[in-house]
Amino acid sequence: MSTFVYMTRCDGCGHCVDICPSDIMHIDENIRRAKNIEPNFCWECYSCVKACPNHAIDVRGYADFAPMGHSVRVRREEEKGTISWKIKFRNGTTKDFVSPITTKPWGKFIPKLAEGDKPNQGEINSQRLYTEPQGLNIDGELPSVPKDSFKKGVYY
């Protein structure tokens, strides 16, 4: 239930070591290839899967993400700004998605929150998050789903 590395594909470049938010992707001391040193602490955030230039990292995902026996593979094409996903279910059904890369260069575009205005009580009580809706590039109101369109049932 975590990331694992195809040793024939890995060339020990260190991109997964660099990007892992849990610092659990490390370099094996015997073969100098990447490995997950603590699979229990893996969030399956897919950062390393996407960062790997050789598609050497794969994930055994949890059953709530996709049914057992599935495959989720990612192809990141920096020059196009795309991340393509292929989900293959155990019955052979495949789904392909393409999404934009939203990663920013390291250390840049960090919001300077200390220099911003202090929120007033109305903004603190609001359900909107910081910079919404301008931060989402939305003019006017945030889109919402009318409650009467919800399916009947129990929502958690």
Place this chain on the structure above:
Amino acid sequence: MMTVNPYATLAESIPSAVIQGFVLVMLALIFFGTVIQMIHHKNITYFFNNAKKAKLSAERELSTGHKAAIIAKTVVHDIATTAELGIGKRRVAHVLGMWGTILFWVASVVMIFCYSSVGAVTPDIWPMMWHVGAIMTCIGGYWFWLFLRVDVLAEAHPWYRIIKADLFVLTLLACATFGLAWSYTQSLNLENRWDDKVYLVLYILSNIALFGGVYWSKFAHMFYKPGAAIQKNLAEADGSRDNLPPLAEAPKQFGLGIKREQPKHY
């Protein structure tokens, strides 16, 4: 020094048959080390199982000619220039080390088996190739060892920390370095001084460590990596792509993309 066959000079004191026997023993060590490693690590089993799986999910059947063309292209583009390392210093260092080592070993074998008998005249090209190969190996290897190794670059370990994975690169560097030192001191004609003999012993020991350590070291990656590159390109061509998605057609709003940074943000 560059145009002198060091093995011909050595053959004046050691029979060339002994030197040739040493090379054959080293070749046998490579063979048995790789075979035992294959049995223990089950690399070949993995490769064949993977190939079977890929065939099941293939979208099209490749003709023999198409396969041969893909393999030839992989050998020229991917393997000969280690394309998997992308564009950058790691690739340059690896290409220097790889081709340097190939030149060094090929020239060694030719000089030992063809030109090490007493009275044989070695064409200048072979000693030149041997020395240039050793120098290229040293440049690429030390560059990698001191600056580009992932332990140093991405994990921030000091360059002098040695682990088991270093067995291959360190013994290879020792071979090239002591080989050059031995050739140089031998060419000085120091009249029975200790220098060249010490470097010769170190050169022999580093060769034994390099070829005798195949089972424990990364030596066999020279055989596996080309196989993996061929399998990857065949999988791309037959549509199985190791379950990877196809290349994206990026809409305009996805922007210009980003530039990958070096993995050194520790």
